Amino acid sequence: MPDKPKDEIVHDHNHDGIDRRGFLKCMAWAGTGAFCVMQGGVLKSYSLSALAGLTKKQTHGELSFVQISDSHMGFNKPANTDVAGTLKAAIDKINSLPTQPGFILHTGDITHLSKPEEFDGVDQLLKSASAKDVFYVPGEHDVLGDDGKQFLERYGKNTKGSGWYSFDQKGVHFIGLVNVMNLKAGGLGNLGAEQLEWMEKDVKHLSKSTPIVVFAHIPLWSVYPEWGWGTDDSAQALSYLKRFGSVTVLNGHIHQTMQKVEGNITFHTAASTAFPQPKPGAAPSPGPMKVPAEQLRSVLGIRDVNYVQGQHALAVVDSSLE
Amino acid sequence: MRLMKRTSWILGIVAIAILIAAAAGRSKNFSSAATEEKPAAETAIKIDNFTFSPVTVTVPVGSTVRWTNHDDIPHTVVSDDKNSFKSKALDTDDSFSYTFTKPGTYLYFCSIHPKMTAKVVVK
Numbered sequence: 510m511p512d513k514p515k516d517e518i519v520h521d522h523n524h525d526g527i528d529r530r531g532f533l534k535c536m537a538w539a540g541t542g543a544f545c546v547m548q549g550g551v552l553k554s555y556s557l558s559a560l561a562g563l564t565k566k567q568t569h570g571e572l573s574f575v576q577i578s579d580s581h582m583g584f585n586k587p588a589n590t591d592v593a594g595t596l597k598a599a600i601d602k603i604n605s606l607p608t609q610p611g612f613i614l615h616t617g618d619i620t621h622l623s624k625p626e627e628f629d630g631v632d633q634l635l636k637s638a639s640a641k642d643v644f645y646v647p648g649e650h651d652v653l654g655d656d657g658k659q660f661l662e663r664y665g666k667n668t669k670g671s672g673w674y675s676f677d678q679k680g681v682h683f684i685g686l687v688n689v690m691n692l693k694a695g696g697l698g699n700l701g702a703e704q705l706e707w708m709e710k711d712v713k714h715l716s717k718s719t720p721i722v723v724f725a726h727i728p729l730w731s732v733y734p735e736w737g738w739g740t741d742d743s744a745q746a747l748s749y750l751k752r753f754g755s756v757t758v759l760n761g762h763i764h765q766t767m768q769k770v771e772g773n774i775t776f777h778t779a780a781s782t783a784f785p786q787p788k789p790g791a792a793p794s795p796g797p798m799k800v801p802a803e804q805l806r807s808v809l810g811i812r813d814v815n816y817v818q819g820q821h822a823l824a825v826v827d828s829s830l831e
Numbered sequence: 832m833r834l835m836k837r838t839s840w841i842l843g844i845v846a847i848a849i850l851i852a853a854a855a856g857r858s859k860n861f862s863s864a865a866t867e868e869k870p871a872a873e874t875a876i877k878i879d880n881f882t883f884s885p886v887t888v889t890v891p892v893g894s895t896v897r898w899t900n901h902d903d904i905p906h907t908v909v910s911d912d913k914n915s916f917k918s919k920a921l922d923t924d925d926s927f928s929y930t931f932t933k934p935g936t937y938l939y940f941c942s943i944h945p946k947m948t949a950k951v952v953v954k
Contacts, residue, residue, distance in 0.1 A: 586903040622920055649943045653920040694911045694940035695948050737946040794881035797903050
């Protein structure tokens, strides 16, 4: 039986005297999510089952987007022999959201083996998404054998180096980072000096009230270094964001949702649309985890993010494919 | 009479020479038979559960090592110096072989999951 979501973690967002409340942890590794939103200075949470009963005013943000991750097109082992089917289910889920997202962020491992037909397969399926704009960052499975050349050819327009970039949407500043290139033996994810230098300059002149969203494949916090679930030089990247009031970091790679709050930064890792992986240390290795067929869709998912201007935090809703 | 004696000598020398050559040839055959015994067996390393095993192997110069991936996820075999050997992504049941012609200690890792490290010692 999947774990029930844990109750109440104390969530600190009171940089400017905002009234604090505990809020439900957004998701255990399987199951339902919670909708968390800051309104009128008060942090409110609603369970996903109550979502249907909420008014648009309660859930509507001025900026709305979806994160999907780890589609692994081309994977066909027992953990999921139909990753195209589950990706399609994820897209159907996106298309049925009460507030249609403005765009999609894909946090990498688009393909399983960097094959052209795998990239094509995902592109083809995403054509049926209501949101036509998709922003990508590569996972380690997307840069096999060619140092990311194919990834850049397909998705690297207006990016720098191995594919990093930033853009603005409705006053929110988005930063796409690449931490899967030039990995060293025994190391974790890696951003590298050139990218860090670029990032420092990129945020230098932004006002500290600009909400920031950083997205990258491998987690930018140390989830479980033994399994490579972390980034060697992420601390430096995050140091450039210390002065900002609201920073949200969205990652993939670990195929399960997790959340962590550290000062002004909230980290979220996403579920995969292809297959789950074990919780840290719960298995000998972080490979694809088989679950009973009828449970598979409950451990895969999408993430809906809403932002209301003037609010402190982004409202994040994780939902499974069910 | 003298002619016959000389001829006998010559024949004798030639006969001995032939015998010596034959003996040498035979021993040459013996020694090449010794070096022609079946080639050194391939050393197998398996990749399983995000681990190379055995994690350290020691092989003589000229040996071939063959890695086979038993995981449900692809791995690569890349020497730490990035020059000596670098496999393409190995899917489940794919293999990669490399023959070590120079002695040394070769640290290597999986470039997709860099926490996976191992070494080949070539003596």
